Amino acid sequence: MRTVAPAVACFAVAGLVPLFVRDAFLLDALVLILIWGASAAAWNVAGGYAGQVSLGHSAFFGVGAYAAALLATRWQLSPWLGLVVGALVATIVGLVIGYLSNRLRGPYFVLATIAFSQVLLIVGSRWRGFTAGSEGIPVPFRPGFWTLGIADKRVWVWIVLALAVIIYLVELYLERSRRGYQLAAVREDEDAALSLGVPARALKVAAITVSAALTAVCGALWAQYVGFVDPFYVFSVDLSVRFALAAIIGGVGTALGPFLGSLLVTTLETYLRAQFGGIGAGLIGIYLIIYGVILILVVRFVPEGLTGWLGARVARRAATGAG
């Protein structure tokens, strides 16, 4: 049985950090690590547990971000509502993509997901009357919890931590529940799963839909935190790759993996940004090369991801310690 102790420890540390750390730079990094970790974990619900690898999850993230931004700017509604609306819209988009997953397999499904996010990018950047087009939308800062106008980054850590824990629990459900076992069977061999009475198609669609809704929630909170929604960023393939990458590096189909992957990837990126910002701005792009190298190393040497690798080391140490 996979243990939850490491996850409890990680989340506890993240929750305690704001009590001792006041440095805005560090708190900002932690918020981003948690948001990207939560997004990667949401991706993992479809890409890891259901085996439906998508490189178009930015579609859902962007839908969530736009829902929060548009509701706030056009109708002066609370971003909390935007979060719900974003999740609902993403659910519908997720149903459509989930339906595609039953027609298209493997690389064809991946391509379809990319295409989908690019269609939304075009809508977001061209529909000037509604989305403000390629200029993007500045999200107004209205102080208060209901309006999520929170300047204190410590509070933000706790808000995104709550989201991270919720998505982690969804992953845990997929590891331990009846539906989770059935979904694993579909991922391993769909025909064999069908022969055992598993409703494979419905489960795949459900997994993608839940993944989409959770990703949209991440997007809505992110928009509110960052304060600006740019269609070329929120619907980008870059962002989709980031979700998948964090999950793969951390361990596909493991509950804590996406968070560890995000810890590594986000820390690296934040560090490089700080290091090479200003005069060496041209070098910021180097993080893409470093990503690529890490990805190759992980896939080559620890295909099970950091979680599996660390788990095996801990197990070995425990075994030698006992013996």
Next chain:
Amino acid sequence: MATPLLSVAGISKRFGGVIANRDVSFDVFAGELVGVVGPNGAGKSTLFEIITGFYAPDAGEVRLDGARLTGLSPDRVSRLGVGRTFQKLRPFAGLTVTENVMVGALQKVHEVRRARQEALDILARVGLEEKADAHARTLSTGQRKRLELARALATRPRVLLMDEVTGGVDQRSIPGLVALVRELHAGGLTVLLIEHNMRVITAVCQRILALHLGQIIAEGTPAAVTRDPRVIEAYLGQVYV
């Protein structure tokens, strides 16, 4: 006469110009162990795929205890009580042996802990208890055959379709598998068995159907069918008749 448990009526299926099944009809009664024999390409596997809902027939229908199965998706056919194994084995390679069987058990059992217990019981029945925690990909072919059986049994089928239980297995493992099939049948399981190996099928079946070029050419006790000149011809060619 009692209604048959599984009733196959007038099944026909063609793939382009190839006729895989032509007007195939037969019944299986509760508690029977019926074998389907025939040389390669006789249409045995196609028939299995049609009964289990993976293929749609061009004509004819399949009924389980009077309820129509034809037109239902494979997962619904399974939930109605038709279990199957695959000729080309399809274990859930990344899951453990116990988890493989749990997926079957979870069809009827909704509680994970009870499904795990049930899976362990079934693994003991098929002689795989020592491999319970191993990953399915580490099993030998003979063990994988047992795993397929265990997984299908876990769904508590009313009739179990076995596709080539001894196919591709080394000679030493065959007697054990034959004994297992016998044991399951003795326990009350209704079985429809596809088998290439004539010796196996005559050893375990009460009644066999011989398929040739998509049609049933003989039906009866193993002794009668194996003596049937048409069956001998189908298997060995004209010269030996």
